[in-house]
Amino acid sequence: MRQLGLLLATVMCSTASYAVVNGSPVTQSEYQDYVVSFSNAHTANCSGTLLGGEYLLTARHCIMPISGANSGVIPSYSLSIKQGVTKSTALSYERTFTMASSFSSVNASADKDALAADIYNDVVANYPLNGGANLITWPYVSDLVILKLNSPIPHTTGGILAPIYNPTTDATLLPKNTDFVFRGWGYVDEAESQLADTMQKTTARLFVDYKDGVNSVDLFDVRYGFYKTACTDAVAAGCQWYQKDYTEFYSTSTGRPTVGDSGSPVIHNNRIFGVLSKGNIIYVRQHEMADLTLLMDAFVPYFNKVLYPYSPGKHIKSGDTTTYSIAVPVQNMTPNAILFTPVLNDSTGLFTADMTDCDRLVESKDGCVINVTFNAANQAITTEKSASIYLASGLSIPLTVDFKSITSSVVDSGNTGKCWFRRRQFKRHSLIYIGSIVHLAFTNEKTERY
Known part of the structure; x- marks a missing residue:
């Protein structure tokens, strides 16, 4: 079953990074300074989330290849970080990072399997007349990493790491059909020729709840492509639940994420639910986040502290009466x-x-x-x-x-390294799944991870 899941997963493209096409600009008052952009020797443009000033949460593919001959090899431990709504005037930081060995357990299948088993018990309880939805195991993508910076980066705002569904409290914290705002600095045009200088935003949502059993046959919409729908029959005939470490979401307004800013956090009500991972080549309003639901237990020994913004407060001008x-x-x-x-x-x-x-x-x-x-x-x-x-x-x-400035031309330097990037062409195996029929089409496409 994991092999089938691996085939089906290839419909989602791997790309260099992710952002917002046809979005609208984020204002200075809307910007939260714990969300930053960065570049390194592996990518020209990704985003990340500062946690307590010391840590950066981002997509793992922003730091290293996660497939191929060099999978898992970090080409450089240096980051160039921009903090500000407009990159050309943003505060600049050069930092190095480490990944503590204990973090390897966060990506371990056993840890995820244990928490998924608890959630599946809750799923089964929703369909009491037929023993519950069928469990479908899916390959873990593990496209998430937390970096420990060599020197803190101050930030006045912050968020709470959260699962989409909490099995301890039986609470769905990011419910289906709830609009949230996605923000990024990537390409702003359909031709992918112009990167955003000012952060852009768009609206997105989930179509099913995390613990919903879903129908075995996906629905189709010309805008969203194939998407899953929740089972509503307690008998659960043909109902399935997917054990995986990513969650699909969909752009619902004119703007949509695209190449330019992987690692951007998915945020709602002060909670961070995951980071942008990748999207569908064919149905461009369909995206994936590497979500935190199966990782929360493993985060505890890694942090082992109380987290809050590094420097909560405000930067204002002298004489401000606001x-x-x-x-x-x-x-x-x-x-x-x-x-x-x-x-x-x-x-x-x-x-x-x-x-x-x-x-x-x-x-x-x-x-x-x-x-x-x-x-x-x-x-x-x-x-x-x-x-x-x-x-x-x-x-x-x-x-x-x-009265500190929120813009600067001076770089706050740590241990630095030169930044460069490569864009690649990959042969791609595109796949469409309709009911129980798998159609494979081999195409030669640009497939840069977001």
Whole structure:
């Protein structure tokens, strides 16, 4: 069955990187500075997600080949990182990275199999009259990596790592037919001739829930191609559930991701559900994210700490009178529950905080958000301000409102290496799956991973 899955998976193309064609520009106020773009010796343009300033979550194929003779070989441990909505004026960082040996367990099939088994039990419970949906095992793509940077990169915003479906709470955190905004810096035209300087955005959604059993015969739509639909009959005749480490999503507006920005996070409600991996050559509104659902348990020993933005707050101009809202996501990535008893420490009188969501026992892998308001009275701010939030013994989060520039022509250098990239032509095995019939067509196509 895994061999069949491997054949079917080839309908999704491998490409260099992914972004938004016919999208709309992201404004400075919409941009979140924990999402960055980068280049290295393997790719000219990918995106990543900063976690606690020290880590970068991205697509594994942005760092190394994941197939072929050089699969798994990292050509360079140097990254050129851009932080800002517009790349030509963005803050620039040169960093090296390591991948801790413990991270290898994140891609281990045994870890994923164990968590998938828990989820499948929940799937079976939805179809009680026929023993549940049939389990179809699928090849693990493992197109996800977390890099430990040699020097932190400050970021004021952040997100919470999350599964699409949480078997512990039986909660679907990214439900089907829920619109989310995808953002990227890749090509902006159908001819793939112009990379975006300013980040672009478009709208996307899932068509089935993560734990839905799906019908064995896909539906077809001229816009989306072949797509799966949920079984609605409790008898579950012909119903299937796919055990895999990626999830399909679909562009629903005029814009769509395409070559230019793999590794961009899929975000909804302050949660990071995965990174953009690849897309369909034929049906260009069909995409895949390498999702985090089967990885959450393995992340805990890798991080083993509480994660939050490296420098939560705002960068403003002197004299600013604006009232600002600052969301501070906090996530317990230790193996044990932690009792958070948040207290705001503020000598300026300019910060207030709604800490209700975090005022509780926070289980391992769980997260919460503290919502801070700064300058509710609209004073003119002429000096930099700071405060802090006490969470638990030995754990306090700094808050800073400063006058630092969000653009720069100066590079913050670490250990650096030259950046270059190659574009390749591959012979591609395109495949269409209709019901139980597999049609293979061998074509010679450009197939750059997103």
